[in-house]
Amino acid sequence: MRKLIKIVAGLVLAVVLGFATLIGYDEYSQFKYEKELLTYASSHEWKWHDRYDRIQIRYIPDAARSVLRKVNLHDEYVIYAFKNDDYSLSAMAEFRIDCQPGNEIVTSQRYADGEPKKLVCSDDGDSLRYSVTWSGENTDFTWEENLDGFRLRENFSNWNFDRLDQEVTLSKAQ
Numbered sequence: 001m002r003k004l005i006k007i008v009a010g011l012v013l014a015v016v017l018g019f020a021t022l023i024g025y026d027e028y029s030q031f032k033y034e035k036e037l038l039t040y041a042s043s044h045e046w047k048w049h050d051r052y053d054r055i056q057i058r059y060i061p062d063a064a065r066s067v068l069r070k071v072n073l074h075d076e077y078v079i080y081a082f083k084n085d086d087y088s089l090s091a092m093a094e095f096r097i098d099c100q101p102g103n104e105i106v107t108s109q110r111y112a113d114g115e116p117k118k119l120v121c122s123d124d125g126d127s128l129r130y131s132v133t134w135s136g137e138n139t140d141f142t143w144e145e146n147l148d149g150f151r152l153r154e155n156f157s158n159w160n161f162d163r164l165d166q167e168v169t170l171s172k173a174q
Contacts, residue, residue, distance in 0.1 A: 053070075066163060077150075101122065
């Protein structure tokens with residue numbers, strides 16, 4: 001009987017250690033993933049603004065404003081968003097790909113006024129960028145583009161812009 005109790009106790013201990021190892025590995029994997037998101041394509045420190053929706057924030061002292069961003073590791077692009085003085089939203093998509101610094105690529109896509117949409121290579125030659133500004137204060141929409149194979153889709157309805165709006169308001173103080 002004693003031998004059976006020792007065997008059962010050993011099995012229970014092995015199962016507990018196995019679960020603890022799995023939980024520890026899962027926590028470590030999640031930590032590494034979040035660190036990769038926070039450091040992706042940036043030499044600056046980013047913090048979580050909304051961990052659940054994976055929105056990051058960084059305060060820029062020179063502008064006295066914050067910028068939000070969201071990283072899409074799978075498709076290798078980053079969305080940056082900020083608020084202008086009139087509370088309108090501006091955003092930039094940065095596609096991580098090598099390119100000739102300063103080059104401008106005219107895509108086949110056009111704005112409503114017929115102007116072609118352009119991708120611009122960064123000064124470092126490590127990304128193509130596309131910027132846009134929407135008129136008005138509405139942020140309850142999905143931004144979706146297909147710039148000749150450079151695709152993005154981001155639902156700004158899930159982003160909380162209150163902090164950015166507050167910073168715009170505070171910047172107007174005399």
